[in-house]
Amino acid sequence: MSDTPPLVYLIYGIPGSGRREVLFDLIDGGIDAKEQVLYFRPEDEASTPFDEQLEALDNVSVVSWKLSDAKVTHGPINAAPDKIIFLAPGRSDPADAAEALKTWVDHNDCELARILTVTHCAFLSEHPKAKAWFDSCIHFSDIVLLNRREDVNNKWIKDFEDGYHKQFSTARFLLIKKGRVANPLEVLNPEARRISLYFDELIPIEDDEFEDDEQPEDTKPDKYIERLESGLRAYPVPDIQKVL
16 A cells, blocks of 8 residues: 555446446456455445455455445455445435545545446436436536446437536546446546535635625535535435335
């Protein structure tokens, strides 16, 4: 392990979207075998054959974790990683995962590299009500990986991507082919492209310095993270479990 802080990644996606397959490809093709990787595997999800392949990599250590009250809970860590990769629970609220990750990264003196969303295109094309959940994931994401496209027409893919570009999304949209990305190094490159400023250092301001409608974007609470006095989210995301 080097003297630099570990780089942390988060991967969003629903169960069955191919997240573990993509993760294996990113580690195998984009991370030097001499670099140690700590893989946070969600404990409430069933294992897949790719979990076995990930654990078989010599430079990968695995720890189970769960998301509880927007906090990371995990067992003991016996590794000194260069890179840390969290697989977000596929049935969780993306805002809870983002909030938990920021708290964990800050507490452990790590550096957030990138957040990825693996999009199950076939599922989303058949269940448009799930789009609000994916909107939240992509709001926090630097890279959107379009997977499970075999039975989805190209027009749907184009319209899906164009819809975010029209909303001025700066994320990169990349196609996955047979579980692989074209350039793993490009995906892992720690250049922020996400539209959310939640993980950035906000500019401190006086309460009365700006009117609400004039407040700069980098001083406003994140749309999905903001809470009401009741403790509930100001902009709640529909429960993806009701669609799965």
